[in-house]
Amino acid sequence: MKISVSKEIGFCFGVARAVKTAIEASNKYEGRVYMLGDIINNEIVIEMLKGKGIKKVDRLEDIPNGDIFLVRAHGVPPDTFKMAKKKNLVIIDATCPMVQKIHGAVVSFDRKGYRVVIVGDRGHDEVIGIAGEVESPIIISDKKSAEKARVEGMKLGIVSQSTQYERDVSEIVDILKKKADEAVASNTVCNSTKTRQREAARLSKENDVMIVIGSKRSANTGRLKMISEENNPKTKMVLTKDELDPIWFEDAESVGVTAGASTRIEEVDDVVGVLEEMS
Numbered sequence: 094m095k096i097s098v099s100k101e102i103g104f105c106f107g108v109a110r111a112v113k114t115a116i117e118a119s120n121k122y123e124g125r126v127y128m129l130g131d132i133i134n135n136e137i138v139i140e141m142l143k144g145k146g147i148k149k150v151d152r153l154e155d156i157p158n159g160d161i162f163l164v165r166a167h168g169v170p171p172d173t174f175k176m177a178k179k180k181n182l183v184i185i186d187a188t189c190p191m192v193q194k195i196h197g198a199v200v201s202f203d204r205k206g207y208r209v210v211i212v213g214d215r216g217h218d219e220v221i222g223i224a225g226e227v228e229s230p231i232i233i234s235d236k237k238s239a240e241k242a243r244v245e246g247m248k249l250g251i252v253s254q255s256t257q258y259e260r261d262v263s264e265i266v267d268i269l270k271k272k273a274d275e276a277v278a279s280n281t282v283c284n285s286t287k288t289r290q291r292e293a294a295r296l297s298k299e300n301d302v303m304i305v306i307g308s309k310r311s312a313n314t315g316r317l318k319m320i321s322e323e324n325n326p327k328t329k330m331v332l333t334k335d336e337l338d339p340i341w342f343e344d345a346e347s348v349g350v351t352a353g354a355s356t357r358i359e360e361v362d363d364v365v366g367v368l369e370e371m372s
C-alpha cells in the first residue's frame with residue numbers, strides 16, 4: 094500500500110509558538126500558570142501541559158489575583174484583557190500573530206465606517222475574540238446565512254476566521270458583495286490552513302483511503318475531514334494510531350495522510366508507522 098503524507102504536517106507556527114510559550118511559563122512560574130479553556134484544541138497536548146503544572150479554568154474569576162494568565166492561541170476579546178488587568182494577573186499572550194492581524198483588521202474596518210462581517214463558526218473561541226473588538230459585528234457561518242443576511246445598503250468590511258475553508262469564504266464574499274452597497278474583504282485564512290486544505294483536497298483525490306489525524310474538538314481538523322470527504326468517502330479521522338482499523342484498508346492500494354494544525358508530529362509518525370506495517 095502506497096502511503097502519501099501531506100506536505101504540511103506537525104504544529105502550525107501559531108500552535109508551536111503557544112505550546113513553547115506555555116512550557117516556558119510553566120518553568121518560570123511553577124504552579125501559578127492558568128489557561129482559560131484550552132490553549133489549543135488537542136487533548137493530548139493539553140494533558141501534557143497539565144502534567145507540567147499548568148491549570149485549566151473556565152472563568153477568569155477562578156485565577157487567583159496576581160497569578161499568571163496564559164492567553165490561548167486563538168485569542169480572547171479585549172474585555173478579557175481588561176478584566177485580567179483589574180485582577181492584577183500577569184498576562185502571557187500566546188495569541189497567534191495571524192489571529193492578532195484579524196483583530197487589527199476589524200478595528201481598522203470599524204474606524205473607517207464599515208460594518209464588520211466575520212465569516213466563521215459562531216461560538217468558536219477565535220470568532221468570539223475577534224467579535225469582541227467591535228460593536229455588533231455580523232457573523233456569517235455558511236452560504237445559507239450569507240443569503241439570508243440583511244446587508245442591503247450597507248458598507249461591509251469582511252474578515253474570516255483563520256481556519257475557514259478558503260473556497261467557502263470566497264463564495265460567501267461573492268454573495269455579500271452582490272447584496273451590499275459596498276463590500277471590502279481582507280483574506281485572513283492563514284497560510285498554514287490554506288496549504289493543509291489544498292493538500293487534503295489533492296491527497297483525497299489521489300488515494301483510495303484518506304486518514305485525517307487530529308482532535309474532534311479542532312475546527313481546522315474537522316474542515317480537513319470535510320474537504321477530504323467531498324472527494325473520498327473512505328475518509329477516516331483518528332486522534333492516535335490506536336484508532337486505526339485494518340478493515341479500512343482492505344483492498345486499498347494507496348492511503349493519504351493529513352493532520353490538523355494542533356496535531357503533534359509524534360501522532361503523525363505513529364500513524365504512518367502502523368500504516369507501513371500494514372503495507
Ligand code: SF4
Nearest residue numbers: 105107189191255283
Ligand atoms: S492555524 Fe493559522 S491562525 Fe491558527 S494558530 Fe495556526 S498559524 Fe495561527
